[in-house]
Amino acid sequence: MERRSSLPQDLREVLHCLKMRSKYAVLLVFVVGLVIIEKENNFISRVSDKLKQSPQALAEANDTEASPMPAENGSLASLRQLDAAFSQLRMRLRNVTLQLAGGLATGGTVPPEPRRHILLMATTRTGSSFVGEFFNQQGNIFYLFEPLWHIERTVTFEPGGANAVGSALVYRDVLQQLFLCDLYILESFISPAPEEHLTPFMFRRGSSRSLCEEPVCTPAVKKVFEKYHCKNRRCGPLNVTLAAEACRRKQHVALKTVRIRQLEFLQPLAEDPRLDLRVIQLVRDPRAVLASRMVAFSGKYETWKKWAAEGAAPLQEDEVQRLRGNCESIRLSAELGLRRPGWLRGRYMLVRYEDVARAPLRKAEEMYRFAGIRPTPQVEEWIRANTQAPRDGSGIYSTQKNSSEQFEKWRFSIPFKLAQVVQDACAPAMRLFGYKLAGSPEALTNRSLSLLEEGPPSWVT
The missing domain is CATH 3.40.50 (Rossmann fold)
Structure with missing residues (x-):
């Protein structure tokens, strides 16, 4: 599960981009965000493959105790929860990336203004x-x-x-x-x-x-x-x-x-x-x-x-x-x-x-x-x-x-x-x-x- 611990580093790279004032800053933010999303997709695929073979893999992935549900149903239910959680994460990452890029496009680091x-x-x-x-x-x-x-x-x-x-x-x-x-x-x-x-x-x-x-x-x-x-x-x-x-x-x-x-x-x-x-x-x-x-x-x-x-x-x-x-x-x-x-x-x-x-x-x-x-x-x-x-x-x-x-x-x-x-x-x-x-x-x-x-x-x- 080393992949999960690398996520903050990716985000630090995005935040580092915020400090850049070059004409390439917006492009870099989008690239980093898309790389993060792609990596998370690959990670979900790997976890899904393991869960099909081992009902206990989901518990290990989440650092939680195994569900008392029967093995097959428990694995599928937890897999759906995990998939939904990472879907929300991908959406948040995409939104953050777009907001940060918008801030850089206007010369600042603040999120977009409310619609007036x-x-x-x-x-x-x-x-x-x-x-x-x-x-x-x-x-x-x-x-x-x-x-x-x-x-x-x-x-x-x-x-x-x-x-x-x-x-x-x-x-x-x-x-x-x-x-x-x-x-x-x-x-x-x-x-x-x-x-x-x-x-x-x-x-x-x-x-x-x-x-x-x-x-x-x-x-x-x-x-x-x-x-x-x-x-x-x-x-x-x-x-x-x-x-x-x-x-x-x-x-x-x-x-x-x-x-x-x-x-x-x-x-x-x-x-x-x-x-x-x-x-x-x-x-x-x-x-x-x-x-x-x-x-x-x-x-x-x-x-x-x-x-x-x-x-x-x-x-x-x-x-x-x-x-x-x-x-x-x-x-x-x-x-x-x-x-x-x-x-x-x-x-x-x-x-x-x-x-x-x-x-x-x-x-x-x-x-x-x-x-x-x-x-x-x-x-x-x-x-x-x-x-x-x-x-x-x-x-x-x-x-x-x-x-x-x-x-x-x-x-x-x-x-x-x-x-x-x-x-x-x-x-x-x-x-x-x-x-x-x-x-x-x-x-x-x-x-x-x-x-x-x-x-x-x-x-x-």
């Missing part, structure tokens, strides 16, 4: 695409950009009342399935419908690195038009099955959406034992949001632009009411999160875009710490490379910004009369988030006067 499910909750033109990249750039996170876009395009909901509740419930249920890597749920909403789980119409596929990596990125197919193609490589139509498998292989899942407004509808997700939800609510000065939307969605804001330029007719009351309603829904969700209800405790973080723009690396670290994830060097590299862009080198949908200068650019692009309308409609939300009101055109455009109160480093509850 991160929801970046925002509204349009709040910088959510930029902040979403903080998680998209992390190699062990499966990230989806606006998957609820397909539901909004397919299912018609009238604003307000029961229809608003209905849309929120549908959005929530789709999010729940996506967090569980059930990407097939999107096939009911993608138009035209996927065929054999293949679709060239996955919205903004190129904004999700996980959908553009191998093996999800299959060879490109000639004469197949990929509407939302990958940015840096040509891929064939998205295979939903491969995407779902990639989701299950990643350590964490992160989703970005601008279509969930009511935080209270997320309670079933927070209480789902299969999920470990973290909600990051991103907010931005509503005056800046309006200025950005008037550029990005020019056609929808013709009334605002004409009134600001000519002032011939007052703004339609429904336009102002819509603005007020948007601000109120954001405020009510934030107040709920900051009240720290039991189901949301430790799962909610409020972030101002302006704070991210001024200190992107520090805010990214805070968000990762809140999520319970260790950021990789690639995240820091991306942030440094994409927050020091040329002043005029980025478009309205770009995630490449000179962020320390961009966040106040709106002050010079919106007339004071429009700023006043926003301040009147959104005053409660602005007070909660620490946005100061401008009392005059001069105050609006004077950079030496800050319109941002210094709040806490982050609102985490």
Whole structure:
């Protein structure tokens, strides 16, 4: 039975590998683990052969007294116990080997982190695409950009009342399935419908690195038009099955959406034992949001632009009411999160875009710490490379910004009369988030006067 005493030595060899920092460390860990498993298989085979000839061999192998059962039955029963014990040992060795290799792959010796499910909750033109990249750039996170876009395009909901509740419930249920890597749920909403789980119409596929990596990125197919193609490589139509498998292989899942407004509808997700939800609510000065939307969605804001330029007719009351309603829904969700209800405790973080723009690396670290994830060097590299862009080198949908200068650019692009309308409609939300009101055109455009109160480093509850 000398073979059993050699096992600790094998494990010591695995532990020794943990100290190695060379590029071969992960390979060595796998090799050692597989050698151990193979040796244990050989050992079991030898013991089995002996037990077929000698009923007492099992007792000797286990250093225990022989069973009082009849010889034949006792040998078979004990053999099954021994085989089961070593099967469990092999499984534990395999799991330990994979965990140790995973630790080395991330530059450490700690076991993999618990699986997290991160929801970046925002509204349009709040910088959510930029902040979403903080998680998209992390190699062990499966990230989806606006998957609820397909539901909004397919299912018609009238604003307000029961229809608003209905849309929120549908959005929530789709999010729940996506967090569980059930990407097939999107096939009911993608138009035209996927065929054999293949679709060239996955919205903004190129904004999700996980959908553009191998093996999800299959060879490109000639004469197949990929509407939302990958940015840096040509891929064939998205295979939903491969995407779902990639989701299950990643350590964490992160989703970005601008279509969930009511935080209270997320309670079933927070209480789902299969999920470990973290909600990051991103907010931005509503005056800046309006200025950005008037550029990005020019056609929808013709009334605002004409009134600001000519002032011939007052703004339609429904336009102002819509603005007020948007601000109120954001405020009510934030107040709920900051009240720290039991189901949301430790799962909610409020972030101002302006704070991210001024200190992107520090805010990214805070968000990762809140999520319970260790950021990789690639995240820091991306942030440094994409927050020091040329002043005029980025478009309205770009995630490449000179962020320390961009966040106040709106002050010079919106007339004071429009700023006043926003301040009147959104005053409660602005007070909660620490946005100061401008009392005059001069105050609006004077950079030496800050319109941002210094709040806490982050609102985490």
